[in-house]
Amino acid sequence: MMRALMVALPPDMPSLFDTLRFDNTFLAELPGDPDTGARRREVRGALWSRVTPTPVAAPRTLAVSREMAATLGLRDDDVASETFAQVFAGNALLPGMDPFATNYGGHQFGHWAGQLGDGRAISLGETVNATGDRWELQLKGAGATPYSRSADGRAVLRSSIREFLCSEAMHHLGVPTTRALSLVATGEDVVRDMFYDGHPKPEPGAVVCRAAPSFLRFGHFELPSSRGEVDLLRQLTDFAIRRDFPHLAGSGEALYADWFAEVCTRTARLMAEWMRVGFVHGVMNTDNLSILGLTIDYGPYGWIDAYDPEWTPNTTDAGGRRYRFGWQPAVARWNLVRLAQAISPLFAGGEALQAGIDAFGGAYTVADRDNTARKLGLAECRDDDVALIRDLHGSMQEAEVDMTLWFRALMDVDIDAPTLKPLEESFYDPAKREAHGAQFDDWLQRYAARLREDTLSAADRRERMRLANPKYVLRNYLAQEVIDRAEAGDAAGIGELLEAMRRPYDDIPVGGRADSERYAAKRPDWARDRAGCSMLSCSS
Numbered sequence: 293m294m295r296a297l298m299v300a301l302p303p304d305m306p307s308l309f310d311t312l313r314f315d316n317t318f319l320a321e322l323p324g325d326p327d328t329g330a331r332r333r334e335v336r337g338a339l340w341s342r343v344t345p346t347p348v349a350a351p352r353t354l355a356v357s358r359e360m361a362a363t364l365g366l367r368d369d370d371v372a373s374e375t376f377a378q379v380f381a382g383n384a385l386l387p388g389m390d391p392f393a394t395n396y397g398g399h400q401f402g403h404w405a406g407q408l409g410d411g412r413a414i415s416l417g418e419t420v421n422a423t424g425d426r427w428e429l430q431l432k433g434a435g436a437t438p439y440s441r442s443a444d445g446r447a448v449l450r451s452s453i454r455e456f457l458c459s460e461a462m463h464h465l466g467v468p469t470t471r472a473l474s475l476v477a478t479g480e481d482v483v484r485d486m487f488y489d490g491h492p493k494p495e496p497g498a499v500v501c502r503a504a505p506s507f508l509r510f511g512h513f514e515l516p517s518s519r520g521e522v523d524l525l526r527q528l529t530d531f532a533i534r535r536d537f538p539h540l541a542g543s544g545e546a547l548y549a550d551w552f553a554e555v556c557t558r559t560a561r562l563m564a565e566w567m568r569v570g571f572v573h574g575v576m577n578t579d580n581l582s583i584l585g586l587t588i589d590y591g592p593y594g595w596i597d598a599y600d601p602e603w604t605p606n607t608t609d610a611g612g613r614r615y616r617f618g619w620q621p622a623v624a625r626w627n628l629v630r631l632a633q634a635i636s637p638l639f640a641g642g643e644a645l646q647a648g649i650d651a652f653g654g655a656y657t658v659a660d661r662d663n664t665a666r667k668l669g670l671a672e673c674r675d676d677d678v679a680l681i682r683d684l685h686g687s688m689q690e691a692e693v694d695m696t697l698w699f700r701a702l703m704d705v706d707i708d709a710p711t712l713k714p715l716e717e718s719f720y721d722p723a724k725r726e727a728h729g730a731q732f733d734d735w736l737q738r739y740a741a742r743l744r745e746d747t748l749s750a751a752d753r754r755e756r757m758r759l760a761n762p763k764y765v766l767r768n769y770l771a772q773e774v775i776d777r778a779e780a781g782d783a784a785g786i787g788e789l790l791e792a793m794r795r796p797y798d799d800i801p802v803g804g805r806a807d808s809e810r811y812a813a814k815r816p817d818w819a820r821d822r823a824g825c826s827m828l829s830c831s832s
């Protein structure tokens with residue numbers, strides 16, 4: 293039943309694997325590369341290449357998302373099986389799987405980079421689950437593809453842990469994202485020069501299985517367009533609308549216009565969500581933006597500890613800070629303009645594309661104002677509330693205030709006698725706290741006065757704030773602690789941290805675990821300047 297690539301499979305194939313049904317529409321409906329295998333090449337006139345994962349020495353499942361497994365209809369004994377580890381390390385294929393890598397280009401750090409493609413992502417196939425939802429399953433780190441260029445197609449354990457955990461943490465926060473099913477250690481080393489300083493060293497390797505309704509990126513549209521392959525561009529656009537935006541009706545240019553406008557509004561809403569929770573992607577190149585408005589490609593991302601719109605987690609970005617926290621909405625818009633240019637051959641004029649870009653601005657403003665109202669506990673965001681939160685952000689930046697702790701504790705402020713007392717824990721530096729104390733007191737007076745004018749009851753306000761201001765986010769240092777433990781041979785921390793991130797808006801420590809509170813703690817001093825906690829390298 294199972295097609296083994298190289299290794300012999302154990303006789304424990306769980307029956308439920310039979311329920312994963314694949315229809316692989318991307319392969320069935322779009323032109324592919326006649327050539328197969330991983331020989332590096334330029335692929336023209338085609339959107340994908342067949343390529344099998346490269347088997348690894350000793351697959352071992354380190355972590356599984358129980359929600360994602362359940363969504364796919366997998367049972368506990370399925371995910372615990374040896375077969376699961378073999379399949380999701382890329383050593384074996386289930387019936388119906390037909391692995392491929394896709395072809396895309398992209399603008400990297402503002403410059404057109406030509407063909408990029410899935411250099412270390414190999415899709416196993418598209419499965420449709422019991423409720424009719426489509427999930428493409430894609431291995432990251434499963435070996436070379438035609439698009440690997442000079443690299444090896446592999447991924448190290450540390451970056452795989454980060455992708456696995458953050459995909460699921462974002463999902464639980466309610467932020468649109470690609471998902472992660474599993475994290476499997478390969479039992480093989482991968483050589484990486486983590487600091488790009490001429491000291492490469494072997495690190496443990498791993499494979500993440502990601503899942504999404506679609507992994508289409510802006511760059512998928514840019515590449516055929518850049519080559520003048522307008523028929524291919526049109527085929528891809530028609531396919532994307534049919535498969536990924538089935539609710540859109542109509543035809544011709546009007547349909548393309550509606551589709552582009554929806555891509556713009558989804559992207560706007562995603563940006564507002566990143567800003568709400570303090571997520572910094574770190575590499576917002578056009579090949580890393582999803583057509584569905586999902587967070588995609590977790591690399592040197594980071595979470596805001598002390599509020600700072602200037603912060604970028606990515607060492608490669610340290611010079612220009614193009615991908616800094618506060619700049620993300622503007623970069624998304626820039627990327628949408630690149631997408632608009634790419635699909636412009638499908639339009640007679642530029643009006644519809646400009647309308648889409650304008651829709652981005654409108655949708656972002658609406659979503660951002662809604663977040664302001666929710667984060668501050670207001671029934672609605674008035675014009676003067678925009679200034680209220682802007683002033684707060686300014687003070688938080690100057691005084692080095694933890695974003696997550698501050699907004700979470702804000703609901704504990706007594707509006708009849710507002711003080712900084714419930715908020716003390718969110719300060720990192722006592723001297724800065726002292727220097728800005730009066731400024732914050734003034735702000736709290738303004739805020740309390742505003743709340744007294746608002747229509748929400750105290751209980752409703754509290755609930756609104758609780759659901760907008762997470763208590764648990766995947767702080768950089770928390771992920772790094774888990775990585776340190778896993779690299780030392782103890783992978784249990786991955787599941788523990790995932791558990792803590794499962795209900796990020798709840799007050800009660802997750803699952804009643806005694807040590808859960810510590811997952812809500814601010815960044816400790818040791819983590820301030822440590823690699824992996826404050827800055828991250830792209831080397832992964």
Ligand code: AMP
Nearest residue numbers: 408409410411412440443444445446589
């Ligand atoms: P990223 O900036 O990580 O999204 O990657 C940009 C491009 O480099 C994509 O085409 C990736 O597939 C490719 N890439 C990154 N790392 C590797 C690797 N280890 N092996 C092959 N291709 C890679």
Ligand code: MG
Nearest residue numbers: 579580588589
């Ligand atoms: Mg990428």
